[in-house]
Structure formats: structure tokens, C-alpha cells
Amino acid sequence: MASSDQHQSPETTDLRLLIFHRSPKYGNTFLPKLKTLYRVLDPLDESDPSLLPLSGSVRIMLCIGATPVTSDTLDKYPNLECIVGTSAGFDHFDLAECRRRGIRVTTAGDSFSDNVADFAVGLLIDVLRRVSAADRFVRAGSWPIKGKFPLGSKVGGKRVGIVGLGSIGSRISKRLEAFGCSIAYTSKRMKPNVPFRFHSNIHDLAINSDVLILCCSLTKETHHIVGKEVLTALGKEGIVINVGRGALVDEKELVQFLKRGEIGGAGLDVYENEPYVPKDLFVLDNAVLSPHIAASTPESFEALEELFTYNIQAFFSNKPLQAQIEYD
Amino acid sequence: MASSDQHQSPETTDLRLLIFHRSPKYGNTFLPKLKTLYRVLDPLDESDPSLLPLSGSVRIMLCIGATPVTSDTLDKYPNLECIVGTSAGFDHFDLAECRRRGIRVTTAGDSFSDNVADFAVGLLIDVLRRVSAADRFVRAGSWPIKGKFPLGSKVGGKRVGIVGLGSIGSRISKRLEAFGCSIAYTSKRMKPNVPFRFHSNIHDLAINSDVLILCCSLTKETHHIVGKEVLTALGKEGIVINVGRGALVDEKELVQFLKRGEIGGAGLDVYENEPYVPKDLFVLDNAVLSPHIAASTPESFEALEELFTYNIQAFFSNKPLQAQIEYD
Missing domain, CATH: 3.40.50.720 (NAD(P)-binding Rossmann-like Domain)
Known part of the structure; x- marks a missing residue:
């Protein structure tokens, strides 16, 4: 026409x-x-x-x-x-x-919201269940030689803290509820008609979560909101998923925490200095790394x-x- | 005590x-x-x-x-x-x-049902959104050199055919509904009180699906139920996820279909001759391979x-x- x-x-x-x-x-x-x-x-x-x-x-x-x-x-x-x-x-x-x-x-x-939410959940399952690490193990021919592959951890029952319950965060929560995760969040302000527990700051959220998923905007207020203190609060088994912006996280601190095993793992789609990813991450089995593709299909x-x-x-x-x- | x-x-x-x-x-x-x-x-x-x-x-x-x-x-x-x-x-x-x-x-x-369902969904997101392939791309240092990483495909809207709607299959359907997938299934018999479309055989299910997820028992009747004909029916963009048993699939055929690009991809946790995985799969980017760990946490x-x-x-x-x- x-x-x-x-x-x-x-x-x-x-x-x-x-x-x-x-x-x-x-x-x-x-x-x-x-x-x-x-x-x-x-x-x-x-x-x-x-x-x-x-x-x-x-x-x-x-x-x-x-x-x-x-x-x-x-x-x-x-x-x-x-x-x-x-x-x-x-x-x-x-x-x-x-x-x-x-x-x-x-x-x-x-x-992009559905795509980013899907990808965040994909990264979380990957880190918890060690999918990419398992794929490396099989491709390296290690299965017949080493036998057992180290166990991952169950998705259901995990306490997931969502940082930014906007159009992406709410879609993540919907998906993870179907897996039996319990959801809490922090956001600029408490959302009406949302059944999840609200924490007024990310530190309290981290203390009460097994997983932090970052899907908020990058602003002056959210720059490096995940640093040493929040990572310490998240703890040794804690997991960080970042599908927001690289600079939400103090990347140098995160790399050190991952290297020293002071947090459990990370799934990262974004970085502070893209397309450059800290090389220290390339050898870590507790990280899943993707090149800012969460939104793109x-x-x-x-x-x-x-x-x-x-x-x-x-x-x-x-x-x-x-x-x-x-x-x- | x-x-x-x-x-x-x-x-x-x-x-x-x-x-x-x-x-x-x-x-x-x-x-x-x-x-x-x-x-x-x-x-x-x-x-x-x-x-x-x-x-x-x-x-x-x-x-x-x-x-x-x-x-x-x-x-x-x-x-x-x-x-x-x-x-x-x-x-x-x-x-x-x-x-x-x-x-x-x-x-x-x-x-094991929750774990296997979680892992099946993890494999599906990985194959569709190319998570493990992206992780390889980043770790190889290719991002700054090659720039763009090939696009994956959206999870939502996919027609997922579940083969075996038992305790695992029904949990998979619950999870994938939250992603906006449409679900159909085949099973020994039609299940009462299930809202999904039933196909009496896997061939009809494959024709009407973008993804087949195998989570049924291995019996004489289900041995090699996915062979040349079903893979052809699934088509060039089709995806096979197997968290059941290796011998549900005619592995040799599957490898050929993947190599020739005659199906879109596969996420495999099980194989016909474990712990041996066909080496041809190790170089394919459209396969995600794990060492029979779906159940294990x-x-x-x-x-x-x-x-x-x-x-x-x-x-x-x-x-x-x-x-x-x-x-x-």
C-alpha cells in the first residue's frame, strides 16, 4: 500500500x-x-x-x-x-x-524488558547450576577422565533480591517465582500492590538475600552501589547478576571478591569499560560472562x-x- | 536424641x-x-x-x-x-x-523434579540466547576484536513441546509459561485437567513446536523416539533439549543434523554412551553440553x-x- x-x-x-x-x-x-x-x-x-x-x-x-x-x-x-x-x-x-x-x-x-529478564534468569541458572562451566568440562573431554563434576546449587528456595523493580525487575520476579524463589527488592520508593518485601537500601537487601540481581538505571545515586560493603553483606555463597550497567558495580572489588572466593559467583552482561572485561575473570569458574547481549534479539x-x-x-x-x- | x-x-x-x-x-x-x-x-x-x-x-x-x-x-x-x-x-x-x-x-x-526442570529451562535459555557461546566469546578475548556477537532468539513466544508431562514436565511447563512460551505435550495418555494441547505422537508435536524438551522415561517404546523424521519435522530453527535419557535420541542422527545446520540447536545433559560424548559436538556453537548433572544438587x-x-x-x-x- x-x-x-x-x-x-x-x-x-x-x-x-x-x-x-x-x-x-x-x-x-x-x-x-x-x-x-x-x-x-x-x-x-x-x-x-x-x-x-x-x-x-x-x-x-x-x-x-x-x-x-x-x-x-x-x-x-x-x-x-x-x-x-x-x-x-x-x-x-x-x-x-x-x-x-x-x-x-x-x-x-x-x-527489551522481556529479553533482559529472560537473560538475567538464564545467567542466574547458569551460575547456580554451573551450566557454562559444565559445558567447558564436557568440551575439554574431562568427563571420562575426571568423572564427577562439582555440584551446583538448587534455584528454588533461593532468596533473590532485585535492585530496581521496574519493567525488567518485575518480569524477573514473575519468572523466578515460578522456580520457587522468594523475592525481595529495593527501589527508589516502595511500589504499591507488590507482594514482595521492600528494603529501603541495598545493604539490608544484600544481608537478606542469596542473590542480588541488578536491573536498575545507572544514575549518580546508583553508581557503584555494589561495592565492598554490599558484597561483604551478600556473603561467601552470595551471587551477583548484573544486567543493568557495568558501573552499578565497583568492578575491581567484585573481581577481588570472586578471586578470593568471598562471594559465590557472578553472572555479568555489562562491565565498567566495555568492550574490555577484566582478564582476571577469564580464568574463574564461578563467573559467567556475556558481551552486553541481554537486550538483543x-x-x-x-x-x-x-x-x-x-x-x-x-x-x-x-x-x-x-x-x-x-x-x- | x-x-x-x-x-x-x-x-x-x-x-x-x-x-x-x-x-x-x-x-x-x-x-x-x-x-x-x-x-x-x-x-x-x-x-x-x-x-x-x-x-x-x-x-x-x-x-x-x-x-x-x-x-x-x-x-x-x-x-x-x-x-x-x-x-x-x-x-x-x-x-x-x-x-x-x-x-x-x-x-x-x-x-529431583524441580532440579531437572530448572536445568532444562537453563539449557533452553542457554541455547536460545547463546549464553555458553557468549561466555566462550568473552573469555577468548574476542569482544574488543570482533565487536558484535551473533544475536540469539527470544524465549517468549516460542512453542515448546514437552515429551512426557510427568512430575518433571509439568514443572517445566509452569516455569516456561512465566516466560510467555506456549506449551503443548505428548505423553502416554492425555492428562486430565491440563490446559495444554495434547498431541498423540511426537511427530505431530514436533511439527507444531519450535522446541522439543525430552523428559520422559526411557522404555522400549521411547527408545530413539527422536530420530531423522522427528528432527526433520522440528525443522531448521528447531531446538532439542534432552534431560531424560541419552537413548531417547538417535544421537548419530542428531549430531549430523546439528553439524549440517538442519536443526537450530541442542541442549544435552544425557548421552547414549555416558561418559562419552560425540566429539563432533565439542566444536559446535549451537550445542550446550553438560555431564548428566540436571538432577544433582x-x-x-x-x-x-x-x-x-x-x-x-x-x-x-x-x-x-x-x-x-x-x-x-
């Missing part, structure tokens, strides 16, 4: 300017389709002479992944009104500056594309945006 | 004879405690001169793991009335012969010990046994 979007006059198209903002590490998967709908400015495309003249007029930006948006970035687009984000997190935005300039900002909303990218396409259209039609960040 | 069991007279103890039947690959973890309660005959202990004279009187056997009980085994103990098993499966028993001799046989019942062994201890006591007190196999 020929949509009116695809057959608008050049003048109209010119009015619908969009900045495609991304660091070079991200691909341009969405670009060809966007170009059929909008006059797209791509700062990475140096062959486009219209970038500079049009930068002053552009009102909306599509920000790919965790590409930083600083006050310097914003200075380049003085008429920006809206940033459509494609990441579940928002630590890459200078939100104070966006707020000051009256710029609305959206995120990936729930597009073809299904989640489809959901994401649907959401940001909606948001761009909504902006141009003066309709309400979805998954918009609320300024406190 | 001093129990009467531990302080009975020698005559009484002698009456409570128990055969501790195990192949040498199994440990004797439970033996010391059992010896405080019963006069235990251990055929692997050649230093015990009473084994032969007492074999004719023993009425009950504790069978460790999957140690075979053949008609030759039974000939050694002509007065055997009861075999207390410690395995969830029963393919290692010559059940026809047990039945003919009027010997009651019990299994591990539900002791300290928690499940505790539950098992409680069950078999109960069953031995029940036998000697003429009380009903738990988890007794019903002869058809």
Missing part, C-alpha cells in the same frame, strides 16, 4: 528533519527505511553538505544505543525539542541539560523499531510520546 | 538386612549412616565374609543411581521383596522380571535421602511405600 508518508512533496519532507545520532560503533540498520520517511541528517556521513545548514532547524533526534548526548551535542542543534532514544537506560543523556532546554526524551521503554529490535517509529510520527503530529522520561 | 533404631539388639539388627547395590562408579555417600540403622551387605566390599551366607535372606535392596538390576542380579537374592531405587528413571531395572517375582520397586519420585540429594530412608523404614514396618512403580 502506498502510504502518504512515502509520497509526500519535497517541501513537506524537508520540514520533517531528523538527526540520526550515533557513535561509529553502532550500525546504521534503521537508516535506509528512515530515509524514505524523513529528511535524515547523519553526522557520520561527511559527504552530506546540508548537515551544517540544517542543524539549526532540526527539532528531533533519534539517538542510537548508548551514544552520549552532552551539552556540547545539544549546542549543535539549538532548536531541538525531542530526543527519541533507543536504549533502555538513560545514563548517556545529560538529562539536567535536556530538562533545562525543555527537550523531551524517550527510551526504549519495554521493548531480532524480536526486541522489531519491538524497538515499532516504538521509535511511533514516537517520531507522534512528535510530528503533536501526539503524546511513549516511554518518555519524567523529570522529577 | 537416641532413637530406638540406633540402639536395637544385635538379633533385631540382623533381621533388618539391606543390600547396598551399586556399580563402582557411584560413591558410598549414604553407606556410613545406613550402617548405623541396618545390617548392610555391600557386594563391593570383598572383605565382608557374611555377604554370601546372608544373600539368601535379604528382603530389600537399595539400588544406587542407574546401577543395572538384571535377572542375574535378582537370582543372587532369591528372597528379595523390594527394591528401593534412587534414580528418577527406571530403565536400569528389568521390570518384567521384578514383576514376575513379585518384587516392588520404587524410584526417586519427585526428589545438595538439596536434591537431601530430599532423596529422606525419601529412601522413609521407604526402607516403611518396608520393615509394613507401611505403604512412596514413589512405587505401578505395573501396568
Whole structure:
């Protein structure tokens, strides 16, 4: 079906300017389709002479992944009104500056939530039941030689502390209840209509948990919330799962705790200095390591594309945006 | 507390004879405690001169793991009335012969069911989301060099076919419903009060499923139920999870299908010739391999010990046994 979007006059198209903002590490998967709908400015495309003249007029930006948006970035687009984000997190935005300039900002909303929750549970089962370690053991040909593989620990009955009971955390809790885990959480504030025990700080949660799952946003307040004290509170058998952001954890401390056996294990999808992972972790059997893939499946990218396409259209039609960040 | 069991007279103890039947690959973890309660005959202990004279009187056997009980085994103990098993499966028993001799046989019942269900789900998430493969990728230092890791596939929305909706299968279905999978099953007969679609044969189930999870008993009827035809029906993106017994699958065919990319992946905890795993699997990224550990955690062994201890006591007190196999 020929949509009116695809057959608008050049003048109209010119009015619908969009900045495609991304660091070079991200691909341009969405670009060809966007170009059929909008006059797209791509700062990475140096062959486009219209970038500079049009930068002053552009009102909306599509920000790919965790590409930083600083006050310097914003200075380049003085008429920006809206940033459509494609990441579940928002630590890459200078939100104070966006707020000051009256710029609305959206995120990936729930597009990734099921995937991240699935992956968090996968990491937890892997660490507890030693799935990846078992796979290494079999592939190394050790089974006929060594015989017994060291026992893992049962998932059911574990006390799981969820740090950030938002769209991801609540999905994790739903899954883990089906395994017979008991759930508690900490969050900015206590959630109404939630049957789980609330702890007002992560230290109390850690003391009362066998497992901590980090799935909150990275903000000034949550930077390094898991450090020496929380790891000590979690204890020798404790497990940390991080599907949030690397800097939620003091990574150096975590590595030391894992190496010395002062916590039981860790399942990590995110790191402080991606794509660099502390090499000390590579030889540890009590760690499961993945390269920031919890959110990523073809299904989640489809959901994401649907959401940001909606948001761009909504902006141009003066309709309400979805998954918009609320300024406190 | 001093129990009467531990302080009975020698005559009484002698009456409570128990055969501790195990192949040498199994440990004797439970033996010391059992010896405080019963006069235990251990055929692997050649230093015990009473084994032969007492074999004719023993009425009950504790069978460790999957140690075979053949008609030759039974000939050694002509007065055997009861075999207390410690395995969830029963393919290692010559059940026809047990039945003919009027010997009651019990299994591990539900002791392992939660663990095996957890592990099956862990294997499925691992295969779909490529957790072990991702862990290899990170440990090899490939992330900074290669950048992108190939996408996995979302768990939710998958059509999961459960082969054997018993105590393990029903627990798997409960867990996977929380992930948003749709469940169907095949089983000896349709189960009452089950909301899932029933298929009378595995071929129809495979045609209508993205994933097959094998968690049924190994019997003459289920030997190699997954072969060329079922794998073809499952298709190029299909996934096989086996937490039942290795011989449920025609392993040679499965390896060929995986190598040629004619099915999507496999998560295997059991094999036809354990502890030997086909070496061709060691280099495949679409397989997750574990050394028959799905059932094994300290928690499940505790539950098992409680069950078999109960069953031995029940036998000697003429009380009903738990988890007794019903002869058809």
C-alpha cells in the first residue's frame, strides 16, 4: 500500500528533519527505511553538505544505543525539542541539560524488558547450576577422565533480591517465582500492590538475600552501589547478576571478591569499560560472562523499531510520546 | 536424641538386612549412616565374609543411581521383596522380571523434579540466547576484536513441546509459561485437567513446536523416539533439549543434523554412551553440553535421602511405600 508518508512533496519532507545520532560503533540498520520517511541528517556521513545548514532547524533526534548526548551535542542543534532514544537506560543523556532546554526524551521503554529478564534468569541458572562451566568440562573431554563434576546449587528456595523493580525487575520476579524463589527488592520508593518485601537500601537487601540481581538505571545515586560493603553483606555463597550497567558495580572489588572466593559467583552482561572485561575473570569458574547481549534479539529490535517509529510520527503530529522520561 | 533404631539388639539388627547395590562408579555417600540403622551387605566390599551366607535372606535392596538390576542380579537374592531405587528413571531395572517375582520397586519420585526442570529451562535459555557461546566469546578475548556477537532468539513466544508431562514436565511447563512460551505435550495418555494441547505422537508435536524438551522415561517404546523424521519435522530453527535419557535420541542422527545446520540447536545433559560424548559436538556453537548433572544438587540429594530412608523404614514396618512403580 502506498502510504502518504512515502509520497509526500519535497517541501513537506524537508520540514520533517531528523538527526540520526550515533557513535561509529553502532550500525546504521534503521537508516535506509528512515530515509524514505524523513529528511535524515547523519553526522557520520561527511559527504552530506546540508548537515551544517540544517542543524539549526532540526527539532528531533533519534539517538542510537548508548551514544552520549552532552551539552556540547545539544549546542549543535539549538532548536531541538525531542530526543527519541533507543536504549533502555538513560545514563548517556545529560538529562539536567535536556530538562533545562525543555527537550523531551524517550527510551526504549519495554521493548527489551522481556529479553533482559529472560537473560538475567538464564545467567542466574547458569551460575547456580554451573551450566557454562559444565559445558567447558564436557568440551575439554574431562568427563571420562575426571568423572564427577562439582555440584551446583538448587534455584528454588533461593532468596533473590532485585535492585530496581521496574519493567525488567518485575518480569524477573514473575519468572523466578515460578522456580520457587522468594523475592525481595529495593527501589527508589516502595511500589504499591507488590507482594514482595521492600528494603529501603541495598545493604539490608544484600544481608537478606542469596542473590542480588541488578536491573536498575545507572544514575549518580546508583553508581557503584555494589561495592565492598554490599558484597561483604551478600556473603561467601552470595551471587551477583548484573544486567543493568557495568558501573552499578565497583568492578575491581567484585573481581577481588570472586578471586578470593568471598562471594559465590557472578553472572555479568555489562562491565565498567566495555568492550574490555577484566582478564582476571577469564580464568574463574564461578563467573559467567556475556558481551552486553541481554537486550538483543531480532524480536526486541522489531519491538524497538515499532516504538521509535511511533514516537517520531507522534512528535510530528503533536501526539503524546511513549516511554518518555519524567523529570522529577 | 537416641532413637530406638540406633540402639536395637544385635538379633533385631540382623533381621533388618539391606543390600547396598551399586556399580563402582557411584560413591558410598549414604553407606556410613545406613550402617548405623541396618545390617548392610555391600557386594563391593570383598572383605565382608557374611555377604554370601546372608544373600539368601535379604528382603530389600537399595539400588544406587542407574546401577543395572538384571535377572542375574535378582537370582543372587532369591528372597528379595523390594527394591528401593534412587534414580528418577527406571530403565536400569528389568521390570518384567521384578514383576514376575513379585518384587516392588520404587524410584526417586519427585526428589529431583524441580532440579531437572530448572536445568532444562537453563539449557533452553542457554541455547536460545547463546549464553555458553557468549561466555566462550568473552573469555577468548574476542569482544574488543570482533565487536558484535551473533544475536540469539527470544524465549517468549516460542512453542515448546514437552515429551512426557510427568512430575518433571509439568514443572517445566509452569516455569516456561512465566516466560510467555506456549506449551503443548505428548505423553502416554492425555492428562486430565491440563490446559495444554495434547498431541498423540511426537511427530505431530514436533511439527507444531519450535522446541522439543525430552523428559520422559526411557522404555522400549521411547527408545530413539527422536530420530531423522522427528528432527526433520522440528525443522531448521528447531531446538532439542534432552534431560531424560541419552537413548531417547538417535544421537548419530542428531549430531549430523546439528553439524549440517538442519536443526537450530541442542541442549544435552544425557548421552547414549555416558561418559562419552560425540566429539563432533565439542566444536559446535549451537550445542550446550553438560555431564548428566540436571538432577544433582545438595538439596536434591537431601530430599532423596529422606525419601529412601522413609521407604526402607516403611518396608520393615509394613507401611505403604512412596514413589512405587505401578505395573501396568
